[in-house]
Each structure stands twice: as C-alpha cells, then as structure tokens.
Amino acid sequence: MTADNDLAREPEDIEPTHVSRQRLARAMAYLDESTRNLFEFLNAPRHAVSVSFPVQMEDGSVRVFNGYRVIHNRSLGPGKGGIRYHPDVTLDEVRFLAALMTWKCALIDIPFGGAKGGVACDTKQLTENEIRHITRRFITELGDAIGPYTDIPAPDLYTNAQTMAWIYDTYDTLHPGRNNLPVVTGKPLDIGGSEGRQEATGRGLFFAAQRLISTNLLPELTRLEGVRINIQGFGNVGSVAARAFREAGALITGISDTQGGVYCSDGIDPDVACAYKNEHGTVVGLPGTQSLTNSAFLEHACDILILAALSNEIRIDNAGRIKARFIIEAANGPITPAADRILNGRGIRVLPDILANAGGVLVSYFEWVQNNENERWELAQVNAKLKAKMQNAVDAVVNRWQNLSTQELEPASQGDAGQWAESTPIDLRTAALVIAIERLARVTMERGVWP
Numbered sequence: 001m002t003a004d005n006d007l008a009r010e011p012e013d014i015e016p017t018h019v020s021r022q023r024l025a026r027a028m029a030y031l032d033e034s035t036r037n038l039f040e041f042l043n044a045p046r047h048a049v050s051v052s053f054p055v056q057m058e059d060g061s062v063r064v065f066n067g068y069r070v071i072h073n074r075s076l077g078p079g080k081g082g083i084r085y086h087p088d089v090t091l092d093e094v095r096f097l098a099a100l101m102t103w104k105c106a107l108i109d110i111p112f113g114g115a116k117g118g119v120a121c122d123t124k125q126l127t128e129n130e131i132r133h134i135t136r137r138f139i140t141e142l143g144d145a146i147g148p149y150t151d152i153p154a155p156d157l158y159t160n161a162q163t164m165a166w167i168y169d170t171y172d173t174l175h176p177g178r179n180n181l182p183v184v185t186g187k188p189l190d191i192g193g194s195e196g197r198q199e200a201t202g203r204g205l206f207f208a209a210q211r212l213i214s215t216n217l218l219p220e221l222t223r224l225e226g227v228r229i230n231i232q233g234f235g236n237v238g239s240v241a242a243r244a245f246r247e248a249g250a251l252i253t254g255i256s257d258t259q260g261g262v263y264c265s266d267g268i269d270p271d272v273a274c275a276y277k278n279e280h281g282t283v284v285g286l287p288g289t290q291s292l293t294n295s296a297f298l299e300h301a302c303d304i305l306i307l308a309a310l311s312n313e314i315r316i317d318n319a320g321r322i323k324a325r326f327i328i329e330a331a332n333g334p335i336t337p338a339a340d341r342i343l344n345g346r347g348i349r350v351l352p353d354i355l356a357n358a359g360g361v362l363v364s365y366f367e368w369v370q371n372n373e374n375e376r377w378e379l380a381q382v383n384a385k386l387k388a389k390m391q392n393a394v395d396a397v398v399n400r401w402q403n404l405s406t407q408e409l410e411p412a413s414q415g416d417a418g419q420w421a422e423s424t425p426i427d428l429r430t431a432a433l434v435i436a437i438e439r440l441a442r443v444t445m446e447r448g449v450w451p
C-alpha cells in the first residue's frame with residue numbers, strides 16, 4: 001500500500017474508465033458476494049454510439065464534428081443524462097459520465113438508468129446558427145439511439161434550454177404523430193419544460209449541503225451564516241448555488257470561470273457578478289475584487305469550496321494544498337481517486353457528485369412525468385419535492401456511512417479495492433455508491449437473469 005506522502009510523487013492514472021472501475025471496486029469491498037459477482041456487468045457500458053458528421057459553417061467551409069451517446073445501464077429504466085459540448089469530449093469521458101448517471105439515478109431513487117452524450121466542439125468559437133446546425137445533425141445521426149422511453153438527454157456543460165428545444169424539434173420532425181415532449185428534458189417552459197429545472201442542480205446541492213451541515217457531521221461547520229464559500233465555475237450551476245447560499249447568510253468570497261478567479265473577503269453579490277459576466281464574458285475584473293489565477297483560486301482558503309466546472313480539477317498534485325474545510329462536487333468527477341484519499345486523510349469531507357448534483361436529474365424526472373401526464377406543476381411544488389428528496393438522500397448516505405464505518409470488510413475479489421478500503425476510512429462517496437449499487441443489483445436480480 002502506498003503511503004499518502006508518496007502519492008504526490010507518483011504519476012496519477014486518471015483514464016476515465018480506470019477511475020470508474022476503481023471507484024466501483026472500492027464500494028464492492030462493502031457489498032456481499034452475490035453483488036460482487038455482478039461487478040463486470042455493473043461496470044461495463046451497455047451501448048455506445050459514435051458519430052462523425054460534416055456541418056457547413058457560416059463562412060461556407062465544411063467542418064467534421066465527432067459526437068457520442070452512451071447508455072451505461074438501463075435496469076432501472078430508460079437511459080437519462082445530459083449532452084455536453086466541449087472541445088475535450090471523448091468517448092471514454094462520456095462512458096465515465098454515463099456510469100455516474102447510473103449511480104446518481106439509483107441513489108436518488110428515480111426510474112432511470114444512466115446515459116450521457118457529447119459533441120467535441122468549442123461553442124465559444126461558433127455562432128448560434130452553427131450550434132443549431134451541429135445539434136440538429138447530431139440528433140439526426142443518433143436516430144433511434146434516443147427516444148422518450150429509451151434514452152432521454154438533458155442540458156450539461158455549454159448546452160442549455162435552447163439546445164434542448166432544437167433537440168426536441170429535430171426528434172419530433174423525424175418521429176411525427178405522437179407526444180415526443182418526453183424525449184428530452186431541460187426544455188424551455190413554453191415547450192414542455194418544468195418550472196425549476198434550470199435552477200434544480202444549484203438549488204438541490206444547496207438543500208443537500210444544508211442538511212449535511214444540520215447533521216453535525218462537519219463539526220466546525222454547524223451553520224451557514226457567515227460561512228466563506230468559493231465557487232469554481234460561474235455558469236448555470238455555480239451562479240444558482242451562489243444565490244441560494246447567499247440567501248441563507250453565507251458569504252460568497254470567490255467565484256471563477258475559464259479566465260480566472262476573483263476574491264473579496266467581504267463577499268461578492270451574485271446578482272452583480274452575473275450582470276458583470278453577461279456584459280464582459282468573464283468574472284475577472286469584477287469591481288472590488290482581487291484577481292487570482294485558476295490554480296491559486298482552487299487553493300485559496302475558504303470554509304466551503306464548490307467545484308462547478310470540469311472533471312479532474314483536484315488531483316494528486318494539488319490536493320495537499322486545498323485549504324477548504326468542506327468540498328461540494330457540483331461538477332461530475334472533479335476530484336480524482338488519489339486526491340480523494342489525500343483529502344480524506346486530511347479530514348476534508350466531500351459531498352460527492354452523485355449526491356450533490358442529483359437535483360438536476362431529479363427535476364428532469366419531474367419534467368418527464370409532467371410531459372407524459374400532460375401536467376404543469378407549480379414551482380413551489382417542484383421545489384418542495386426537490387428539497388424532500390435531497391434531504392432524504394443525504395440522510396440515507398449519512399446513515400449508511402455511519403454503519404459502514406464500523407463494518408468489518410469481507411475479503412475483496414476485485415484487485416486491491418478491499419485493501420484500499422481497509423486502510424482508508426470510508427467516505428461519503430463510497431457510502432453513496434454502496435446504496436446505489438445495492439439498489440441496482442437488487443433490481444437486476446429481481447428482473448431475472450436470462451439463461
């Protein structure tokens with residue numbers, strides 16, 4: 001077993017499929033043998049589609065784009081998960097993100113499996129027309145890989161309600177004569193979108209953090225009033241979370257985007273910051289703040305650090321310098337497994353992605369139900385359900401974490417996962433995964449394995 005001090009000197013394997021496997025294996029050490037026998041099935045993606053398609057650009061040139069859609073598992077129901085547009089999108093990354101969706105939906109207990117999609121492109125270098133053409137062509141190429149009862153996309157990084165409207169329109173044009181609204185969620189309100197979906201991820205993580213703090217699991221953090229919060233990523237999720245925490249009395253001391261971070265010990269007004277970002281395209285330069293590089297921003301002292309940007313932001317090389325007391329993973333996979341160990345060893349608790357950001361897919365499920373039932377729910381109703389579900393999920397994870405902390409481990413069958421688990425105190429991520437895997441394994445067996 002490697003000592004934590006030695007970890008920072010080792011090259012870190014952050015290949016997405018290895019990370020998925022490692023996390024699953026760690027949780028398996030806490031599960032019984034019949035569940036462990038399903039390891040390969042639970043790890044492997046069920047279905048992956050890769051497409052390449054040409055698009056005519058505004059200047060008359062033709063560019064080829066690569067896109068992907070992966071269903072990781074659909075034992076609990078149709079595949080569900082966002083579509084992201086980012087230059088670094090790869091099939092392996094999409095597979096990793098699809099698996100996270102499986103665990104997220106199982107944990108929050110909604111009847112969906114896990115899926116994810118993406119197109120490798122830089123929306124900042126594209127016009128709105130070009131993004132629309134890419135979206136329509138991508139959805140056309142996917143054909144019946146998506147559908148209202150098979151696989152249902154939603155927004156993610158650099159996609160939004162407008163993108164979802166184009167997805168719906170393209171799919172509906174190709175499949176006329178039926179109610180296609182449930183084929184995609186996160187749509188504009190006028191086209192079957194749900195009240196509260198746009199804010200759901202940021203609001204959901206606020207409800208989760210509030211509940212966790214009330215359990216006294218974070219001894220030095222017992223209330224939100226006056227707590228200093230830094231937020232990496234000031235997009236949809238980051239800006240909504242900033243408003244929610246500020247309304248609860250916390251100080252938003254730092255925010256960041258791709259251009260860098262800004263800090264103010266007296267607190268930043270999220271509304272002022274949003275207006276500034278809309279005008280200038282970045283938070284950098286916000287009056288009354290001090291500018292920081294992106295790496296210095298992550299390492300700046302605060303009580304709560306919210307990671308609302310990309311994967312692999314806290315790694316083996318910077319985990320030892322993080323000064324936050326509590327970290328919330330709004331993004332998917334922002335902390336690598338080796339960084340997890342270092343943070344765990346330093347007593348810094350992490351609210352894991354599959355719990356922290358589950359509010360988004362939860363309200364997507366509400367939207368899907370409304371579309372199927374031809375209903376429209378009030379915002380207050382959506383938010384009450386969101387709050388209750390997030391609180392229940394936090395309670396379940398904390399209870400399981402407490403029980404597992406005293407559980408004797410069975411000998412592990414997968415690599416060094418058991419060894420790893422024995423030498424590292426159980427974390428909230430593993431407790432959340434254990435609940436999700438148990439649920440999925442139970443349903444898989446109840447459905448019956450084919451001969």
Ligand SMILES: NC(=O)C1=CN([C@@H]2O[C@H](COP(=O)(O)OP(=O)(O)OC[C@H]3O[C@@H](n4cnc5c(N)ncnc54)[C@H](OP(=O)(O)O)[C@@H]3O)[C@@H](O)[C@H]2O)C=CC1
Binds near residue numbers: 158
């Ligand atoms: N939207 C949703 O419902 C859900 C989103 N998530 C996850 O939350 C995260 C954020 O999503 P969302 O808010 O929707 O995305 P957005 O596209 O709305 O915003 C992304 C934000 O992250 C910033 N960013 C990107 N790269 C970096 C970087 N290297 N350093 C600092 N900031 C950076 C962007 O900066 P800039 O503005 O300069 O481009 C932008 O402010 C993603 O990881 C996503 O997977 C998870 C669950 C649901």
Ligand SMILES: O=C(O)CCC(=O)C(=O)O
Binds near residue numbers: 156
């Ligand atoms: O709303 C959804 O269906 C999925 C959102 C998503 O992609 C995620 O939770 O990472």
